[in-house]
Amino acid sequence: MKEETREEVLKDGDFCTVTAGTHKGKSGIVRDLNVSKTGHLTITVVQENGVRFKTLGRNVSVQS
Numbered sequence: 001m002k003e004e005t006r007e008e009v010l011k012d013g014d015f016c017t018v019t020a021g022t023h024k025g026k027s028g029i030v031r032d033l034n035v036s037k038t039g040h041l042t043i044t045v046v047q048e049n050g051v052r053f054k055t056l057g058r059n060v061s062v063q064s
Contacts, residue, residue: 010043014062018045021059033057 010016010030017027028047036042041057 009062010041010057010060016043016045016060016062018055018059019061021055023053023055023059026053027063030060 010033012030012033014030015027016030018024023045026045026047028045030043031046031052032044034042042054043057043060044052044054045060046052
């Protein structure tokens with residue numbers, strides 16, 4: 001999936017699960033979408049316990 005398409009799918013406030021990378025298996029609410037200098041979508045995920053972490057947008061899937 002292209003980055004531009006993923007950015008349209010992810011929205012601030014969506015519930016997501018991380019499917020790849022360092023934080024695989026964690027889930028939370030999407031906050032602070034940003035496109036880095038290299039053109040990759042980065043997001044901040046806030047877990048239920050308040051812990052925040054950053055990950056790439058391509059590493060998450062949105063839960064319904």
